[in-house]
Amino acid sequence: MLSKPAISYRHVTKNFGPVVAVDDVSLDIAEGEFVAVVGGSGSGKTTLLRLTNRLIEANGGTITVEGEDIGTVDHVALRRRIGYVFQSGGLFPHLSVADNIGITPKLLAVPAPEIAARVDELLVLVRLDRSAHRDRLPEALSGGQRQRVGVARALAARPRIVLMDEPFGALDPLTRDALGEDFRELHRKLGLTTVMITHDMTEAILLADRIAVMRSGKLLAQGTPAELARSGDAYVLELLRTPRRQVERLNALLPQDGPA
Amino acid sequence: MSLLTDPRWGEALAHLPDYLGNHVRVSLAALALGLIVSLPLAILTRNRPAPRGVLLALASIVQTVPGLALLALFYPLLLAAASVTLAWFGVSFSAFGFLPAMLALALYSMLPVLRNGITGLNGIDPALLEAAKGVGMTARQSLVIVELPLALPVMMAGIRTAAVWVIGTATLSTPIGQTSLGNYIFAGLQTQNWVFVLFGCFASALLALAVDQLLGLIESGLRNRSRLRAGLGGVGLAALVIATLVPSMGRSSSSYAVGAKTFAEQYVLSALMKERLEAAGLPATTRSGLGSNVIFEALKAGDIDLYVDYSGTLWANQLHRTDIKPRAELLSELRTALAKDNITLLGELGFENAYALVMPRKRAEAFHIRTIADLAAHASTMSIAGDYEFFSRPEWAALQQAYGLAFRAQRQMQPDFMYAAVASGEVDVIAGYTSDGLIAKYDLVTLDDPRHAIPPYDAILLLAPKRAGDARLQAALKPLLGKIDIATMREANLRASGNDANSSPDAVAMWLWEKIHRQ
Numbered sequence: 001m002l003s004k005p006a007i008s009y010r011h012v013t014k015n016f017g018p019v020v021a022v023d024d025v026s027l028d029i030a031e032g033e034f035v036a037v038v039g040g041s042g043s044g045k046t047t048l049l050r051l052t053n054r055l056i057e058a059n060g061g062t063i064t065v066e067g068e069d070i071g072t073v074d075h076v077a078l079r080r081r082i083g084y085v086f087q088s089g090g091l092f093p094h095l096s097v098a099d100n101i102g103i104t105p106k107l108l109a110v111p112a113p114e115i116a117a118r119v120d121e122l123l124v125l126v127r128l129d130r131s132a133h134r135d136r137l138p139e140a141l142s143g144g145q146r147q148r149v150g151v152a153r154a155l156a157a158r159p160r161i162v163l164m165d166e167p168f169g170a171l172d173p174l175t176r177d178a179l180g181e182d183f184r185e186l187h188r189k190l191g192l193t194t195v196m197i198t199h200d201m202t203e204a205i206l207l208a209d210r211i212a213v214m215r216s217g218k219l220l221a222q223g224t225p226a227e228l229a230r231s232g233d234a235y236v237l238e239l240l241r242t243p244r245r246q247v248e249r250l251n252a253l254l255p256q257d258g259p260a
Numbered sequence: 261m262s263l264l265t266d267p268r269w270g271e272a273l274a275h276l277p278d279y280l281g282n283h284v285r286v287s288l289a290a291l292a293l294g295l296i297v298s299l300p301l302a303i304l305t306r307n308r309p310a311p312r313g314v315l316l317a318l319a320s321i322v323q324t325v326p327g328l329a330l331l332a333l334f335y336p337l338l339l340a341a342a343s344v345t346l347a348w349f350g351v352s353f354s355a356f357g358f359l360p361a362m363l364a365l366a367l368y369s370m371l372p373v374l375r376n377g378i379t380g381l382n383g384i385d386p387a388l389l390e391a392a393k394g395v396g397m398t399a400r401q402s403l404v405i406v407e408l409p410l411a412l413p414v415m416m417a418g419i420r421t422a423a424v425w426v427i428g429t430a431t432l433s434t435p436i437g438q439t440s441l442g443n444y445i446f447a448g449l450q451t452q453n454w455v456f457v458l459f460g461c462f463a464s465a466l467l468a469l470a471v472d473q474l475l476g477l478i479e480s481g482l483r484n485r486s487r488l489r490a491g492l493g494g495v496g497l498a499a500l501v502i503a504t505l506v507p508s509m510g511r512s513s514s515s516y517a518v519g520a521k522t523f524a525e526q527y528v529l530s531a532l533m534k535e536r537l538e539a540a541g542l543p544a545t546t547r548s549g550l551g552s553n554v555i556f557e558a559l560k561a562g563d564i565d566l567y568v569d570y571s572g573t574l575w576a577n578q579l580h581r582t583d584i585k586p587r588a589e590l591l592s593e594l595r596t597a598l599a600k601d602n603i604t605l606l607g608e609l610g611f612e613n614a615y616a617l618v619m620p621r622k623r624a625e626a627f628h629i630r631t632i633a634d635l636a637a638h639a640s641t642m643s644i645a646g647d648y649e650f651f652s653r654p655e656w657a658a659l660q661q662a663y664g665l666a667f668r669a670q671r672q673m674q675p676d677f678m679y680a681a682v683a684s685g686e687v688d689v690i691a692g693y694t695s696d697g698l699i700a701k702y703d704l705v706t707l708d709d710p711r712h713a714i715p716p717y718d719a720i721l722l723l724a725p726k727r728a729g730d731a732r733l734q735a736a737l738k739p740l741l742g743k744i745d746i747a748t749m750r751e752a753n754l755r756a757s758g759n760d761a762n763s764s765p766d767a768v769a770m771w772l773w774e775k776i777h778r779q
Binding site: 093157 | 387390392396397406410
């Protein structure tokens with residue numbers, strides 16, 4: 001790894017009672033990198049993400065964020081400088097879109113006019129119509145719009161690191177594709193370091209620079225899609241086979257140069 | 261006279277500002293106190309199942325205590341507390357009226373507030389709690405910005421329930437000296453004044469309904485995040501409170517408070533004394549419907565200024581004496597004992613309201629029964645009925661002992677029904693009250709007690725310590741002393757038990773004064 005890691009996991013372990021959710025995981029994520037953590041349910045991928053901003057505390061090992069051991073920094077301050085996109089938005093139903101987006105700057109005591117300007121800027125950034133959505137409640141939005149608000153909220157306090165917990169999982173395929181592409185573009189434009197949890201290998205391959213595969217709390221393999229393809233692990237190869245097979249079937253079924 | 265043109269509606273209406281204002285005041289204070297205690301408790305225990313369970317169990321137990329008993333319990337409790345603070349800190353407070361009523365009602369309001377508060381806070385989607393943490397909220401910020409606003413609709417529903425309960429139960433605070441809409445109900449039930457009973461029930465139901473609807477408006481405003489609705493509800497509620505409180509404020513507190521226990525004779529006598537005081541230019545109010553145990557303490561503490569009690573009652577309950585003395589001796593000992601508490605025994609009214617064995621005149625004559633001693637010979641073939649406490653009172657033990665009474669059967673009955681029961685022959689003898697008007701109505705006789713087993717129960721007028729040297733007050737009351745004989749009081753009581761416009765305590769008191777005056 002050439003540049004210094006934005007996030008570094010060293011022998012991280014987390015257990016819930018007798019269940020070991022994360023088992024001795026070591027992983028470095030470089031600044032500006034987009035890493036997808038892929039695994040089935042119960043693989044420990046979401047636990048790993050929640051350990052990163054201390055939503056839960058590790059039982060063993062160390063995690064450093066931008067060079068600092070997170071065990072030694074204030075957990076509230078840590079969370080305010082890391083953006084977090086929740087699985088199905090996690091928007092506060094009693095707050096307007098603008099209030100949801102501006103929540104972290106508000107907690108940081110940013111003056112109200114500044115927050116308002118930042119909210120407008122973010123609405124443009126996540127491609128939401130300002131006049132139509134700004135003052136509405138989350139319940140009035142579609143699933144995709146809600147997740148765009150979730151992304152805007154995560155970015156509001158200008159974090160350098162964004163954590164995403166299956167952000168596009170509950171969306172229909174078209175919305176999901178558009179949102180993924182849009183976020184990939186934001187990641188590049190804003191120079192973010194992104195860790196995205198997903199169970200969908202196709203999504204991981206299309207969006208991430210690097211993929212980490214987890215199973216039963218252990219990190220099985222990590223690397224670019226090409227590197228993973230050279231892995232000897234049967235589970236990793238099985239995960240990669242699925243998108244490949246889909247592509248082959250799609251190519252066979254769809255005309256190569258049709259209007260769609 | 262039709263129900264609608266009955267002048268008692270007007271009389272009831274005249275009391276409304278006072279009763280309603282006091283009712284709202286005590287309900288509001290109780291609810292506020294209940295909320296101040298319960299909401300923080302709900303917040304503190306929301307993530308702690310063990311103390312939460314204990315708290316909810318305690319609140320549920322309080323709820324199972326009947327409202328009347330809970331209110332009555334607070335009176336002796338506070339009396340003891342007041343004597344403790346007097347001994348330790350040199351300050352005392354009144355254990356009468358507002359304070360015990362407010363505390364008992366506050367306790368009563370806690371269950372719905374606690375339960376809904378805890379349910380509301382626990383019902384929040386855990387994903388939102390994690391989101392609150394994730395965006396960088398502290399525990400306190402999460403509570404204020406996310407948890408409380410989301411739990412608010414459920415919490416409001418609990419507050420609504422509590423408000424209705426408190427307003428309803430506040431009607432029961434009359435016997436411990438807190439004026440409320442219950443004054444109509446207690447007075448009405450005792451004097452068979454159904455207009456008052458209906459008025460009191462409707463007024464408290466309407467008040468509860470109005471408060472419930474306004475709180476409901478606020479609740480739906482909060483649920484639908486409509487500031488207009490919530491604001492409208494809030495303004496309506498504030499207007500209601502102000503409208504009910506203002507007319508009852510600024511009343512002179514220097515007026516004389518005339519106490520009355522919870523039966524018709526007491527309502528009539530307190531009305532009579534109030535009229536006499538006002539005729540003498542002394543402002544007076546009545547504090548009626550006071551429990552028998554409460555009223556003496558209230559006089560001693562100066563919460564009321566005067567009332568009529570009965571010598572035998574004080575002899576047994578305050579002096580704790582079980583022996584029986586001739587009436588003059590008993591009165592003079594009582595006078596001395598009361599003087600130690602600086603209470604003035606101004607004098608006797610002239611009649612007795614004692615327990616007496618009562619039977620139909622015709623049957624008594626047929627069996628040649630004039631005294632209880634005559635009755636004893638026939639008792640083994642007869643049945644007797646008494647009120648709920650008679651057969652456990654010392655008078656009954658003394659009667660049995662003195663005359664060797666042994667009845668075939670004994671029954672307990674509601675006092676109002678006893679007289680009709682003995683008149684119709686359903687029972688042979690009843691333990692009635694000597695001044696009861698129904699004795700004359702049903703042509704009954706009271707049997708003589710030649711062995712003086714039953715202590716004398718002379719009606720006596722008592723003055724509070726602070727009125728001991730009040731010459732104007734004493735002069736105004738003097739014309740009543742020794743002027744009300746048993747026949748007069750019976751007739752007055754009979755009039756008061758009627759159900760027409762002339763049966764209100766004020767009207768009967770007026771009649772009574774006319775009768776005394778003409779003598």
